[in-house]
Amino acid sequence: MTSRSRLQLYSFWRSSASYRVRIALNLKGLAYEYRAIHLVKDGGEQFRPEFTRLNPQARVPFLVDGGFALGQSLAILDYLDTLAPSPRLVPQEPALRARVLAFAHAIASDIQPLQNTGPLAYLTRELGVEEPRKDGWVRHWIERGLAALEQERAGAPDTPNVFGDAPTLADCVLVPQVYNVDRYRCDTSRFPRLYALAKRLESLPAFAAAHPSRQPDTPP
C-alpha cells in the first residue's frame, strides 16, 4: 500500500463541501478511496451510529488518513497542503494568503451554510417554508455573496485562476458554489466574470473528475 491509497474520503455526490475536497485531492494527484454517505436517503446515512462514532458532527466531507481523521472541508484542504505541497492551496505570501482565505470564507461561511441540506430540511419540516420561497432564500444568499466578490475584483485583470495563474483554495471553493448557481438558476448577470471563470475551471481535468455528475454514488 502506498502512502497515497491510505486516504479515504466520506463524500456525497451533490455535497458542495465534499466537491471542494475532491477537487483538491485531484489537483494534488492524491489517490483516495471513495466512501459514499447519502445525506437524504432514509433520514440521512450521516446520522447512522457507524458514521457518527467516526464523526460526531454527522457531516461530510470527512477524511481518514491512517489513524488520523478530520472533518470540515477547509480544514481538510489546509491539511492536504501538508501531505502534498504542490500545488499549494493556501499560499504563504501574507497578502495573497489573506485574500485567498477571505474569498474562500465568504463562500464557506456566508453562502454555503444557508443552502446546506440540514438547514433546508429544517426550513421545510420545522418552519413550513414551501419550495419556491426556499429556493428564493438560497438564490438570495448566493447572488448577494457572489455579487460582492465580483465587485471586489472590479478593475483586476482576468486570470486563469481566481488568484493568478495557479489554483488555490479559492478555486476549490468557487467551482462547487457555481454548481449550485446552476442548480438554483441564479441570476449570473450579477457576477458574470466569476461565473465565466468557474465555467472554464470546471472543464479542467482535476475539476471535471470531481464534478457531482461523475461520482460513484451519482444517481444514473
Place this chain on the structure above:
Amino acid sequence: MTSRSRLQLYSFWRSSASYRVRIALNLKGLAYEYRAIHLVKDGGEQFRPEFTRLNPQARVPFLVDGGFALGQSLAILDYLDTLAPSPRLVPQEPALRARVLAFAHAIASDIQPLQNTGPLAYLTRELGVEEPRKDGWVRHWIERGLAALEQERAGAPDTPNVFGDAPTLADCVLVPQVYNVDRYRCDTSRFPRLYALAKRLESLPAFAAAHPSRQPDTPP
C-alpha cells in the same frame, strides 16, 4: 504613530465574528481604533455607500491595516498571526493545526451563519417566521453543533484552553459562540465541558475586554 495604532477595526458590539477579532487583537496586544457599524439601526449601517465602497460584502468585522483591508474573521485572525506571531492562533504542527481549524470551522461554518443578523432578518421579513420559532432555529444549530464538538472531546483531559495550555483560533471562536448560548438560553447540558471552559476563558483580561458588554458602541 506606531505600527500598532495603524489598525482600524470595523465592528458591531454584538457581532460574534467581530468579537472573535477583538479577542485576537487583545491576546496579541495589538492596539486598534474601533469603528462602530450598527448592523440593525436604519436598515443597517453596513449597507451605506461609504462602507460598501470599502467592503462590498457589507459585513463586519473588517480590518484596515494601512493600505491593506480585509474582511472575514477567520482570514483576519490568520493575518494577525503574520503581524504579531505570539500567541500563535493557528498552530504550525500539522495534526494540532488541523484539529484547531476543524473546531473553528465547525462553529464558523455550521453554527454562526445560521444565527447571523442577515439570515435572521430574512426569516422574519421574507419568510414570516415568528420570534419563538426563529429562536428555536438558532438554538437547534447551536446545540447540535456544540454537542458534537463536546462529544469529540470525550475522554480528553481538561485543559486551560480548548487545545492545551495556550490560546488558539479555537478559543477565539468558542467564547463568542457561547455568548449566543447565553443570549438564546440554550440547553448547556448538551455541552457542559465546553460551556464551563468558555466561561472560564471569558473572565480572562483579553477576552473580558472584547466582550460585547464593554465596547464603545454597547448601548447603555
